Amino acid sequence: MIYLDNAATTPVHPEVLKAMLPYLDKQYGNPSGIYEFAEKSKEAIDGVREVIARSINAKPEEIYFTSGGTESDNWALTGMAEALKDKGKHIITTSVEHHAVINTCEYLRQRGFDITYLDVDGEGIINPSQLIKAIRKDTILISIMAANNETGSIQPVQLIGEIARRNNICFHTDAVQAYLHMDIDVNKMNIGMMSASAHKFRGAKGCGFLYIRNGIKPAVFMHGGKQESGIRAGTENVPGIIGMGKAVQIAMQDMDKNIVYVRNMRDYLLYRIEHEIPGVILNGPRHVRLPGNLNISFLGVEGQSLLIMLDMDGICTSSGSACTAGLGGGSHVLKALGADGDRLKGALRMTLDSYNTMEEMDYVVWRLKENVAALRGRN
Numbered sequence: 410m411i412y413l414d415n416a417a418t419t420p421v422h423p424e425v426l427k428a429m430l431p432y433l434d435k436q437y438g439n440p441s442g443i444y445e446f447a448e449k450s451k452e453a454i455d456g457v458r459e460v461i462a463r464s465i466n467a468k469p470e471e472i473y474f475t476s477g478g479t480e481s482d483n484w485a486l487t488g489m490a491e492a493l494k495d496k497g498k499h500i501i502t503t504s505v506e507h508h509a510v511i512n513t514c515e516y517l518r519q520r521g522f523d524i525t526y527l528d529v530d531g532e533g534i535i536n537p538s539q540l541i542k543a544i545r546k547d548t549i550l551i552s553i554m555a556a557n558n559e560t561g562s563i564q565p566v567q568l569i570g571e572i573a574r575r576n577n578i579c580f581h582t583d584a585v586q587a588y589l590h591m592d593i594d595v596n597k598m599n600i601g602m603m604s605a606s607a608h609k610f611r612g613a614k615g616c617g618f619l620y621i622r623n624g625i626k627p628a629v630f631m632h633g634g635k636q637e638s639g640i641r642a643g644t645e646n647v648p649g650i651i652g653m654g655k656a657v658q659i660a661m662q663d664m665d666k667n668i669v670y671v672r673n674m675r676d677y678l679l680y681r682i683e684h685e686i687p688g689v690i691l692n693g694p695r696h697v698r699l700p701g702n703l704n705i706s707f708l709g710v711e712g713q714s715l716l717i718m719l720d721m722d723g724i725c726t727s728s729g730s731a732c733t734a735g736l737g738g739g740s741h742v743l744k745a746l747g748a749d750g751d752r753l754k755g756a757l758r759m760t761l762d763s764y765n766t767m768e769e770m771d772y773v774v775w776r777l778k779e780n781v782a783a784l785r786g787r788n
């Protein structure tokens with residue numbers, strides 16, 4: 410099997426699994442316990458807090474463990490809305506966010522909040538002057554993703570942070586795709602809150618974190634015990650958190666090397682597709698893009714049919730994001746980029762990671778060529 414759907418989820422790294430196993434077995438202490446056996450679990454997860462903090466230039470007490478990207482996004486948005494509703498009810502986001510953000514904004518809109526969805530250009534990037542124009546006296550939050558899960562488009566995060574800081578508005582970024590695939594410094598970028606998810610970077614599913622800058626106070630998300638400073642209660646997912654820490658360490662160690670390797674492999678795949686298959690369009694930017702992301706429309710072909718044929722060849726890909734696949738109607742992200750008709754229908758996303766190989770790319774190009782020709786011949 411060739412797995413090219415790493416934006417949907419990644420395989421757990423063998424070293425991550427090894428680090429997790431003791432915490433599913435003999436080291437089962439509850440981090441809230443006060444005897445030594447339990448304190449070992451507490452120390453272990455606090456170690457992860459430090460590792461994560463170092464990776465984004467934050468402080469350990471600013472890292473809050475959650476069940477993943479969706480929860481972190483929900484908490485950031487509903488938590489700030491609840492905390493600041495007397496100050497204002499206006500939130501700025503974009504039309505290309507993940508559904509974890511879009512649907513939370515819709516939930517808030519139904520409860521009296523006013524949401525501005527910024528447009529994007531043909532490459533999926535927002536216009537900073539449009540952001541400045543959208544800011545109002547009652548704006549309480551700007552939530553803009555760092556990089557897009559479908560097209561890999563990277564937003565001008567530092568500039569957005571600067572605009573938010575000058576206007577004294579909290580800036581939340583969904584960095585689930587970006588974290589560990591590009592440099593993120595929450596201070597340099599003026600990020601107030603940041604969502605991340607372990608299963609997108611070789612950790613286990615159901616585990617992530619929300620960075621919350623000291624001084625920013627979203628409402629309590631989980632009522633209960635005193636875990637996570639009492640604002641996200643519940644016994645910690647210790648194995649998941651330990652694995653996440655290991656995954657961060659591994660990724661940080663080889664980040665620069667991996668970015669170059671994955672980008673070269675992706676560019677090779679793109680080059681061969683563009684030179685050997687007629688009628689293709691690259692969706693999203695050519696350069697300001699996550700290293701492992703490729704999103705291409707094969708004109709005159711149904712992306713879903715191509716996906717199924719590739720699946721029969723043992724290649725896992727995606728047409729649109731995993732969350733929209735099967736819903737029909739086409740991707741809201743590609744529509745926002747201006748895609749319609751054949752270009753919208755024929756989109757295929759292939760997302761690479763550092764364990765993929767050039768040999769795999771050669772096989773993928775061969776199968777793409779044959780399958781696209783076969784599907785076009787059928788019409």
Ligand SMILES: *Cc1c(COP(=O)(O)O)cnc(C)c1O
Nearest residue numbers: 477478479507509558585586606
């Ligand atoms: C995967 C993803 C999420 C959701 O994260 P989960 O941990 O799967 O809940 C949110 N935002 C983006 C950009 C994602 O890619």
